[in-house]
Amino acid sequence: MIHSKPSRYSLVRGAKGTGKTTAAIYRSLYLKNNYCLYEEDKVLILTSKDEDINYIEDIYEAAEEKTRFEYLSLFSNEKRKTHVLTLESIMYKYFLKYKEKNKITNKTIIENDKKSIIMNECIIKVKESYPRLRILHINYTQFFIDEVKWIKSCNYLKSDLYLQASRIGRKCEKGQGPQRINKNSTARRAIYELMIMYNEKLNLENFIDNEDVNIHALKMLQSVSVDKYTHIIIDKTENLTKRSEEHTSELQSQDAS
Secondary structure: OOOOOOOOOOOOOOOOOOOHHHHHHHHHHHHHHHOOOOOOOOEEEEEOOOHHHHHHHHHHHHHHHHOOOOOOOOOOOOOOOEEEEEHHHHHHHHHHHHHHHOOOOOOEEOOHHHHHHHHHHHHHHHHOOOOOOOOOOHHHHHHHHHHHHHHHHOOOOOHHHHHHOOOOOOOOOOOOOOOOOOOOOHHHHHHHHHHHHHHHHHHHOOEEOHHHHHHHHHHHHHHOOOOOEOEEEEOOHHHOOHHHHHHHHHOEOOOOO
8 A cells, every 4th residue: 555556545444553544654755755746746644633743743754764765766855745734723724714804803613511502592492483393402402512513514504405314323322312313304404493593693692613614614725726735645534524525625636645
């Protein structure tokens, strides 16, 4: 895998501790020295947490020294650096650009405690329109917060997309949420209305959640010229949402590895 030719996409699977991150670092060195033909060509390693950056950079420096002559090629260039960043830091950077462009100065990212208070208010209000719907209960507040997060992360911002989406893989413990939400059901319509009301309340109180930060950042990425990467390596891809995958695609100029 480390020495193979670049492909559009490739995936490395393995249990925790089997060396996937180390292999990715050696892969990045090989790509930098053999498949970065031009000065503007760059390699990006995306990780999910800030604390992982130093860990990856330490391994990278040791691997770079170890392979200094092994990967030396016609395209090798000491000035080219592999960037190690979190996707969150990139998204926040472009969210700030979005705020600047749209002259937004008073938005604050909402804390979890305040998010629960606002969601409780929304549940009580939406319950007035659906008095017989049992799931609209404040005991399920965290369930609804997580569901709204999932809707936004999947980019299901139109009601029909959420109503018809396959919602698999989510299980709730007894008393914390419904076991199943059927497609095109009254429950899904109520949850979608809950999301709309939740967003309206956030806006009225000058709050924004992390999912909307990502949505605005993607809009900005699509509207401005951004730094592109010839090769992108993602550590711990299971942490990406569909919305995150869209951001990654916007950063890609040629082959992604």
